Structures are given as structure tokens and as C-alpha cells.
Amino acid sequence: MKDADVQTNGDLRSGVPSGELFGLDGSGGYPGVPAYGGSTNLTNTNVSEKGWIAKSPYVITNNRIYNYDFFESLIPAETTINSITSSSVAGSYFNTGNIDPGSGYYWYKYESSLPLTISSAVNLAGSRKVILLVDSPNLYLNGSINYTAGTGFFMVMVKGNINVGSSVGGSGVADLQGYYSADSSFVTGTGNKQLYVKGSVAGYGGITLQRDLGAAVNADTPAEIFEYSPADVFLYPFKLGVRKMSWKEVAP
Numbered sequence: 001m002k003d004a005d006v007q008t009n010g011d012l013r014s015g016v017p018s019g020e021l022f023g024l025d026g027s028g029g030y031p032g033v034p035a036y037g038g039s040t041n042l043t044n045t046n047v048s049e050k051g052w053i054a055k056s057p058y059v060i061t062n063n064r065i066y067n068y069d070f071f072e073s074l075i076p077a078e079t080t081i082n083s084i085t086s087s088s089v090a091g092s093y094f095n096t097g098n099i100d101p102g103s104g105y106y107w108y109k110y111e112s113s114l115p116l117t118i119s120s121a122v123n124l125a126g127s128r129k130v131i132l133l134v135d136s137p138n139l140y141l142n143g144s145i146n147y148t149a150g151t152g153f154f155m156v157m158v159k160g161n162i163n164v165g166s167s168v169g170g171s172g173v174a175d176l177q178g179y180y181s182a183d184s185s186f187v188t189g190t191g192n193k194q195l196y197v198k199g200s201v202a203g204y205g206g207i208t209l210q211r212d213l214g215a216a217v218n219a220d221t222p223a224e225i226f227e228y229s230p231a232d233v234f235l236y237p238f239k240l241g242v243r244k245m246s247w248k249e250v251a252p
Helices: 068-074 091-095
Strands: 034-036 081-084 106-111 116-118 129-135 138-141 153-158 161-164 176-182 185-187 195-203 206-208 224-227
Touching: 068 129, 068 153, 138 153, 153 161, 161 176, 176 185, 185 195, 195 206
Parallel strands: 081 106, 106 129, 116 138, 129 153, 138 161, 153 176, 161 185, 176 195, 185 206, 195 224
Antiparallel strands: none
């Protein structure tokens, strides 16, 4: 992890090699804070330079779960949403479609019992901002997802799993940018390429780290890197914020 918090209400475990750290400092000089509700094998000496770690279990008192259904319920009815009708689309697909004039974002929705596959890299042009809703058991990412930080944006919410293909990674820079939320699990995929995610990841069924760089490299190099991206926070779509009421001007 780099400059990022980690939170789980269960156990937090990581096989950190001797002399290495679980969390790295960000550009501001501080690491994130790992928090857990069960148990952990991390210690103050291997968690980060600051030694920050907190046992902080939480109790859901209002029965609200921030999952796919929650976020979908926030989207106003007048939002322009592009329907995805094919179970497999190229990454270039997300540079097409109609913009939602009320938000300036491009919204897409896939709804099927079949999984959705993004078969190639997504490279968002200019300041393009994309929200993807996947009402399906699985989303497969077989290419990188990138945009210009501070102007572009990508967010995906999946009712099932997010599965990253083994071919994604090894670039040395961010392979996946954006927000990734799965009602089930976020699975990094097998393979020997380092996966670098810059943004935020949530998996309500867990996050499965499967990459293996090989015994010699694993000793001092992480197979997965997750880095927080502060610039993305300012571009979070206001339509997915909690609103108490909605005003709309109508003709008398």
C-alpha cells in the first residue's frame, strides 16, 4: 500500500518479507492507517515507518450497506445512461456514447446474468469522466484503465466480482486507475506481473491477492501495489452523493 488506508471488520494479514513494510509513505511523507476488527499479523515495526495500526471494529447500526444497490438508488431518474448490450466490449467503447448534461459524466450500465468483459485497455481521452454500473455476477478486466489524473475519472460498481486478467500489469506505472467497488470480491488475478492500482478498491466479500512474482523477487518486491489518488476525490460525481431533497424547476 502507498499513501492509503486499509479497513476491514475481519482479519488483516499479509506476509511482509523481513526488512520490508506493509504501507509506504505518500508524497506528503505519511503512510495510511490500516484498521481491522478481528486479528492481524502486522506489527508496529513492519506496518509502516510510523508504525500506525488500529484495532477498530465497527457495528452497522442503520442497516445501510454502501453496495451496488445503494449507489444505484442515488442516481436521479433524469440521468442519461448508455446501455451496454454486448457481454464483451473493447476499452475504446468508453470513449463513445452520450454525455449526461446534468453532470458532465458518461454513464454506462450493463444488466445481464452473463458476465461483462472489457477485452482491451481503456484510455479515456482528455477530461472524460466515466461511471460504469455492472448488474451482473462478474466483471472481467482484460486491459489497463487509465486517464489524466485531475481531469479524467473512472468508477465502476459491480453487483458481483471484479476479476483482473493476468495480462494486466507489469507496466511499472498505474495499471488500473479509479474507484472499484464489488459487492462480492475484488480478485487481482494469477500471474507473475506486478499489479499497480492507483485509486480505491472495495470488496464486500473480500480482496483476493493472487499475483506471484517468483521466490527471488517476492523477497523484496510487492506483487500488488495500491496507491491512494487524492485528485480523484475532487471529481467524485455529485449525483452519487446523499441528498435530502431534489429541486427541479417546472413550468407553472
